[in-house]
Amino acid sequence: xxxIAVVSADEAHLHYVAGLIAQSANHVVQRVRAxxxxxxxxxxxTLGTDLLIVDAPEVGADDIVxxxxxxxxxxxxxxxxxxxxxxxxxxxxAMRAGVQGVLPWPPEAQEFRDELQRCTxxxxxxGRAEGQVLAFTACKGGSGTTFVAANFAHVMATRHKKRVLxxxxxxxxxxxxxxxxxxxxxATLSDVCRQVDRLDAAxxxxxxxxxxxxFDVVPAAGDPIKAGEIKAAHLERILAVARQQYDAVxxxxxxxxxxxxxxxxxxxxxxxxxxxxxxxxxxxxRRLFDLCQxxxxxxxxxxxxxxxxxxxxxxxxxxxxxxxxxxxxxxxxLDAGPVRDxxxxxxxxxxxxxxxxxxxxxxxxxxxxxxxxxxRRDNLLRKLxxxxxxxxxxxxx
Numbered sequence: 001x002x003x004i005a006v007v008s009a010d011e012a013h014l015h016y017v018a019g020l021i022a023q024s025a026n027h028v029v030q031r032v033r034a035x036x037x038x039x040x041x042x043x044x045x046t047l048g049t050d051l052l053i054v055d056a057p058e059v060g061a062d063d064i065v066x067x068x069x070x071x072x073x074x075x076x077x078x079x080x081x082x083x084x085x086x087x088x089x090x091x092x093x094a095m096r097a098g099v100q101g102v103l104p105w106p107p108e109a110q111e112f113r114d115e116l117q118r119c120t121x122x123x124x125x126x127g128r129a130e131g132q133v134l135a136f137t138a139c140k141g142g143s144g145t146t147f148v149a150a151n152f153a154h155v156m157a158t159r160h161k162k163r164v165l166x167x168x169x170x171x172x173x174x175x176x177x178x179x180x181x182x183x184x185x186x187a188t189l190s191d192v193c194r195q196v197d198r199l200d201a202a203x204x205x206x207x208x209x210x211x212x213x214x215f216d217v218v219p220a221a222g223d224p225i226k227a228g229e230i231k232a233a234h235l236e237r238i239l240a241v242a243r244q245q246y247d248a249v250x251x252x253x254x255x256x257x258x259x260x261x262x263x264x265x266x267x268x269x270x271x272x273x274x275x276x277x278x279x280x281x282x283x284x285x286r287r288l289f290d291l292c293q294x295x296x297x298x299x300x301x302x303x304x305x306x307x308x309x310x311x312x313x314x315x316x317x318x319x320x321x322x323x324x325x326x327x328x329x330x331x332x333x334l335d336a337g338p339v340r341d342x343x344x345x346x347x348x349x350x351x352x353x354x355x356x357x358x359x360x361x362x363x364x365x366x367x368x369x370x371x372x373x374x375x376r377r378d379n380l381l382r383k384l385x386x387x388x389x390x391x392x393x394x395x396x397x
Contacts, residue, residue: 001269002120003048005030007039008055016106017053017082018296024113026298027120028133030266040066044233046074047240048130051119055082055105059090064097071098078119082107130243131163132369135268137253137261139275139285144307147343148274148332148362149252150176150217154348155362157215160370162247165208167238168220169230169261170254177209177219182346185209185219190226192218193234201245204238216246232263239267257291270369271297272330274305275320277313282323289324303329305365310334330365333357 004027008014014031021029030049032039036056039045040063046052052070056063059081067079081094081102094102101115136149150166157164167189168176177185187207195203208216218238221227242249251264265271273288275281285304292302304324306317309331321327335358342349350359 001025001027002050003028003030003267004051004053004120005032005045005049006053006055007032007034007036007045009033009035010055013055013082013105015294015296017055020107020109020112021116022296022298023109024116025120026300028267028269029296030263031295036063037066040070042233044236044240046070046077047236048243049074049077051078051080051116053080053082057084057105059083059094064093067094067099068097080115080119131165131246132248132269133239133243133251133264133267134248134270134272135251135253135264136272136274137257137265137288138255139273139288140281141255143274143276143281144339145254145274146170146176146252147179147339147349148272148305148307149250150179151342151349151358152362152365153248153250154180154211154215155350155359155366156248156250156370158212158348158350159363160366161214162370163214163245164216164248164250165242165246166215166217166250166252167242168218168252169264170220170252170256175220175222176252177217178346179343180215180217180346180348181209181211183209183211185217187218188221188226189218190221190223190229192238193230196234196237199237199241201241204241204245230260232260235260235263239264262295265292265295265297268301271302272305273302274307276308277306277310277315277317277320279315282315282320285320286323289326299326302326305330305332307332308334308339330361330368332361332365 004021006014006017006029011033014033018029018031021027032045036054070077071079079099081099082105084105086102086104091102100119103112103115136145138145153164153166156162166176186209192207208218210216239249253261253264271292273285275285304326306328317328335356338349338353338356338358342352345352349356350362353359
């Protein structure tokens with residue numbers, strides 16, 4: 001999976017190119033609606049980007065200069081140019097600037113797929129160790145998305161020994177940190193965004209709340225005014241730094257879909273849509289899935305999660321799957337007691353009641369993401385004779 005940034009001043013062109021990419025492979029696509037001259041001058045554009053696709057009806061000398069700068073300063077980022085009626089002179093200038101391919105607009109589907117495969121093969125073969133981005137979004141209020149996202153992140157860190165960062169994007173009512181710890185956070189997400197120009201690994205580490213080894217949280221500000229200060233460019237920078245430091249970056253988006261949260265969705269390897277088994281959640285979830293489809297998110301990236309599942313509900317699971325056109329990926333049981341106790345005490349449910357039904361379901365959910373890191377269970381002999389399975393010789397008389 002490669003990260004691709006598509007630049008165009010035309011929203012219809014962005015949608016068309018994203019659709020071609022989705023038909024070809026399951027890549028992470030960032031859509032940048034801006035004039036190429038403006039977008040190419042933004043240093044954040046190439047952060048973690050494997051392929052840059054620029055749609056420019058007319059390519060000027062300044063555009064070529066910017067493309068040459070990008071290919072020189074960021075040789076790991078390949079460039080593709082889409083333009084109307086590319087001339088032989090333009091092809092020569094683009095080649096000298098380091099552009100990998102130039103296609104006429106609109107690109108022919110098969111030619112575009114071939115060029116896309118050639119330009120992304122380097123990213124797929126490099127096997128870069130960047131962390132995964134996992135977004136949890138609510139089909140409807142009351143889905144329990146924050147509880148699921150926070151406790152899922154905790155399970156990945158404690159049972160699979162991954163370095164995990166939880167970022168609470170539910171800014172007005174964000175309480176992800178309070179579900180995990182009673183620590184006073186050194187900084188909130190809005191504090192991090194105000195310092196984003198100097199953000200690096202050391203500053204990020206100083207701003208996060210360290211819940212337990214391998215598990216950190218960036219809490220929400222809980223202030224709608226400060227929430228308005230969080231911009232898409234801020235999250236771009238935070239993602240670029242965090243993915244280098246963590247195995248997984250988990251975002252609790254809640255219901256709020258805006259330009260900033262769309263950036264997170266664009267970068268997400270997987271999108272977990274959390275809902276309950278009810279008609280109201282079905283209707284709202286259908287709108288969310290329509291939005292994902294309009295943004296050309298590949299169906300393989302969207303996972304449907306049934307939370308607090310009540311088997312006595314009037315709507316069958318099969319009905320939900322038919323309505324969404326996808327299988328339910330995860331079913332989390334209705335386990336009111338442990339969920340209530342963990343939420344009220346502000347501790348992870350797997351820590352409070354490790355063998356309860358919801359903790360086991362979250363462990364199964366994480367196991368599907370990291371099947372090769374499943375902790376080995378002690379066998380019967382280990383349980384009988386001790387952790388090291390040592391047999392001691394009898395003491396001499």
